[in-house]
Amino acid sequence: MGAKTQPARDIVTAFDIVAQCSLNLNIFSGTAELRAGRPDSVRPGSGRLGPDPEHGAGRGARWHSGRMTELDLDAPCSRTAASAAVADIGWRYLLGTLAASVPVRSLAQAGEVAAAAVAACDDDADGHLRADLRPDRVELSLQTRALGATTGRDTRLAHRIAEAVAGLGLAPAGPTSAETPRPVEMLELAIDAMDIPAILPFWKAVMGYADEPGGTDPANAITDPAGQLPAIWFQQMDAPRPQRNRIHFDITVAHDEAEPRVRAALAAGGRLVDDSYARSFWVLADAEGNEVCVCAWTDRDEPEEDELAE
DSSP, X not given: OOOOOOOOOSSOOGGGTGGGTTOOOOOOOOOSOOOTXXXXXXXXXXXXXXXXXXXXXXXXXXXXXXXEOOOOTTSBOOHHHHHHHHGGGTOEEOSSOEEEEEEOSSHHHHHHHHHHHHHHHGGGHHHHEEEEEOSSEEEEEEOBTTTTBOBHHHHHHHHHHHHHHHHTXXXXXXXXXXXXXXXXXXXXXXXXXXXXXXXXXXXXXXXXOEEOTTOSOTTSOEEOTTSXXXXXXXXXXXXXXXXXXXXXXXXXXXXXXXXXXXXXXHHTTOEEXXXXXXXXXXXXXXXXXXXXXXXXXXXOSOHHHHHHTO
């Protein structure tokens, strides 16, 4: 077991860089999202995942004649609306979060990017922005932390940050593995359980996690308060399945990275277990049967909104 480290602060200013040159990589924690394998998220007969009741898919944005009008600044956006609002500036929607990765040449330049992002967000920085600085890149994410969701305010802040970064002569890396070695992505751990309330307190205690915004409903995930480690969510089992993995990874990638990622995994020796819910998620396994879900936001909103995103 490695030595314990102090949690990094959410926002790292340029002045903090020297003292924090060994920042750990953030795998930004997930939020209440329609999960990859959750059976009650499937609409009977449709083969599509339904809207997320917590995040109010379809609310917070108004769609008209194939285009999106002004987003409500303080209401959760649908996945479709959030993705569309930032697609042309190099950001991508992941798990209730907007994410971008900005390549840099040094840690000092990373500090400049972070400082510019904080300045662009102004008073909204603390409640929305997270920045992870490395000598070769800055990972930025936006989420309305009090809600654990993406709002119109987050999409507006993404545009402000994009302008500030452009002012430094920089731009986000491409969102797919064909454009950059490590595109934006988020990791979750999923645990199958017969009695979720019985095991959830153990995982909260052993991981030092807390309930995500939205309360203590067992259907919600538990998350790292520092925002560094992956969220853990619990999938209800209807009967014991001793021959099946009880813990698996959910890797969420940008919508335009999902299918290339699946193809790369299959070419590397994996096998396709289930693609019946593609483009929302694909279940893959390694040669020994260990499973992982490759997930994206697509086909999780109302059908008419998803069609507008095509």
